[in-house]
Amino acid sequence: VAVADYYAGPAQEGLGYGPVFRGLRAAWRSAGEVFAEVALPDGVDAAGFGLHPALLDAALHPIGLGGLVDAQGGAMLPFSFDGVEIHATGATLLRVRLSPVGGNAVSLSMADATGQPVASVDTLALRPVSAEALRAASVGQDSLYRVDWVPAVPTAGTRSPRTVAEWALDARDPYAVDVTDATHPVAATPVTDATDATHTAAPTHATDGAEAPELVIARVPRDLGVREAVDRTIALARLRLRDRNPGADAPLLVVTHGDDAAHAAVRGLVRSAQAEHPGRFLLLDTDDDTLPAERIAALVAPGEDHIRLRGGEVQVPRLARAGASDALRPPADGAWRLETAKTGSLDALRLAPAPEADAPLEPGQIRIAVRASGVNFRDVLIALGMYPGESAPWLGDEAAGVVLETGPGVTHLAPGDRVLGIVPRAFATRTVADARMVVRVPEAWSYETAASVPLVFLTAWMGLVELAGVRAGDAVLVHAGAGGVGMAAVQVARHLGAEVFATASEGKWGALRDLGLDEAHIASSRSLEFRERFLAATDGRGMDVILNALSGEYVDASLDLLPRGGRFIEMGRTDIRDPETIAADHTGVAYRAFDLIEAGAE
Structure with missing residues (x-):
């Protein structure tokens, strides 16, 4: 089959493939099957993937070449996979066999150039999409969906669970429970007395002869941190899936409460578990902390695995098209800025009038038309109501734009100058900034590049x-080196002539290699192994400077990397140590925690 012009056809139907995804190299038809060779372009790294997504996508492109499915006048797009197995990793070339299995579905067998199996798919179901729908999607017309919460419709004839057991998300390790016996037995409780079981100390099981529960309830406490809540929930879910006692098939209903960050994380976890184990997990989010177990049991409805209770109304999630009415709408006149009502949800973001942007300028101020704003993790925390202490009064702290007006005393800038810098209320059409906090944008830079620079490089x-x-020849360790400040710090330290070491999660090591670090200068930020690794790499000398963003035992391990003394610079906010204690425990180590704003405008 000629494939040289293959990608022109999908483009006419509204499917545009970028260069990495144009992997079809050759194809053949034989006895109702299609065979093909697909490959990644030169320079595309397949490491870190079970099967590179662009290579898998290319393996599906030949489906339309042999009449394997009925295209029905439109493009056929993958809908669901079943029976997927990965046999080998790191492939950059595939030999693919595609066979029809009926009902607009195919099976795939994928091997490498030597014929060794790489992956297989028992069934890939496809669905037709019209060219009109694809073109509409490509320009954002009616292509997005949102989740609407609608009142639940009562179902006649449904029966609530007769017996309910409550399991606590206990602090002790649920993995230690042997689910093959009943060493911690408790009988299932009739719903009329279910509240008596609320304080069960640990996951428990129905005893022999007792009535097995039809529903198991686990309430997520409000006082848990995100990590602890997720850890406890996943341990309980795994324990439930391994259980072989009577009533083990009864669904586990996890109860959460509103916009609490830990509870939001648990809901995401449970939804993932629901996708993997249909019918085994249910989810209730409620604004009533005192809801008794019998009331919870009465809310369980067939076919609904996620329900919400608000003001006594039972709601269920439904997909709805996101229309123009869902967009953030700017005020009709004047400057606007993005702000939040601080309710703990991104739904609270809104575009509000910004009268301060047009106020008369004071000495030393400039008015800027914003062209691009940098999004900092601080902004995310503020928008989600998670910023420690008193939240800052605005979103956005860095931007690039054009000077519209200069105030008294400003002589180094003029209207029309392109500038970047620390700019308050940066998510706005225009704003007022301190002229000392901005500089001109280099001529070759875009506004987007310029807006990404100020906070990370200044820090x-x-x-x-x-x-x-830091001086030339210093050994410098940058923790979280693949983060924003981390990547800036690696570049600054190398610019100064230092020998740079960095940590990052393994999936981000490529970013550190791109910055010029070799394997001997890279270690994981998820393991304390970096201590021994870097001590060995420096023949025991360790570091001269550590720029830290980690906490807990990682701080202690980092301090061990200063056996000759040195400077420990803390830019994190979660584990601030006492400098005098550090100096007493680690000879010659100067400890300093800082916040960028301490530098002052000058």
């Missing part, structure tokens, strides 16, 4: 240069 420069005094 890195302050920590390494102003506070640590």
Whole structure:
């Protein structure tokens, strides 16, 4: 089959493939089957993937070449996979066999160039999509969906669970429970007395001869952190799936409460578990902390695995098209800014009038038309109501744009200048900034590039240069080196002539390699192994400077990397240590925690 012009056909139907996805190299038809060779372009790294997504996508492209499915006048797109197995990793080339299995579905067998199996799919179901729908989707017309919560419709003839057991999300390790016996027995409780079981100390099981529960309830406490809540929930879910006692098939109903961050994380976890184990897990989110077990049991409805209770009304999630009415709408006149009502949800974001943007300028101020704003993790925390202490009064702290007006005393800038810098209320059409906090944008830079620079590079420069005094030849460790400040710090330290070491999660090591670090100078930020790794790499000398963003035992391990003394610069906010204690415990180590704003405008 000629495939040289293959991708022109899908493009006419509204399917545009970028260069990485144009992997079809050759194809053949034989006895109702299609065979093909697909490959990744040169330079595309398949490491880190079970099967590179672009390569898998290319393996599906030949489906339309042999009449394997009925295209019905439109494009056929993958809908669901069944029976997927990965036999080998790292493939950059595949030999593919596609066979019809009926009902607009195919099976796939994928091997490498030597014929060794790479992956297989028992059934891939496809569904037709019209060219009109694809074209509409490509320009954003009616292509997005949102989740609407609608009142639940009572179902006649449904029966609530007769017996309910409550399991606590206990602090002790649920993995230690032997689910093959009943060493911690408790009988299932009739719903009329279910509240008596609320304080069960640990996951328990129905005893022999007792009536097995039809429903198991686990309430997520409000006082848990995100990590602890998720850890406890996943341990309980795994325990439930391994259970072989009577009533083990009864669904586990997890109860959460509103916009609490830990509870939101648990809901995401449970929804994933529901997808993997249909019918085994239910989810109730309620604004009533005192809801008795019998009331919870009465809310269980056939076919609904996620329900919400608000003001006594039972609601269920339904997909709805996201229309223009869902967009953030700017005010009709004048400047606007993005702000939040601080309710703990991104739904609270809104575009509000910004009268301060047009107020008369004071000495030293400039008015800027914003072209691009940098999004900082701080902004995410503020928008979600998770920022520690008193939340900052605005969103956005860095931007690039054009000077519209200068105030008294400003002589180094003029209207029309392109500038970047620390800009308050940066998510706005225009705003007012301190002229000392901005500089001109280099001519070759885009506004987007310029807006990404101020906070991360200023933080890195302050920590390494102003506070640590890094010099050529120093050994510098940058923790979280693949993060925003981390990548800036690696570049600054290398610019200064330092020998740079960095940690990052393994999936991000490629970013550190791109910055010029080799394997001997990279370690994981998820393991304490970096201590021994870097001590060995420096023949025991360790570091001269550490720029830290980790906490807990990772701080202690990092301090061990300063056996000759040195400067420990803390830019995190979650584990601040006492400098005098550090100096007493680690000879010659100067400890300094800092926040960029301490530098002052000058």
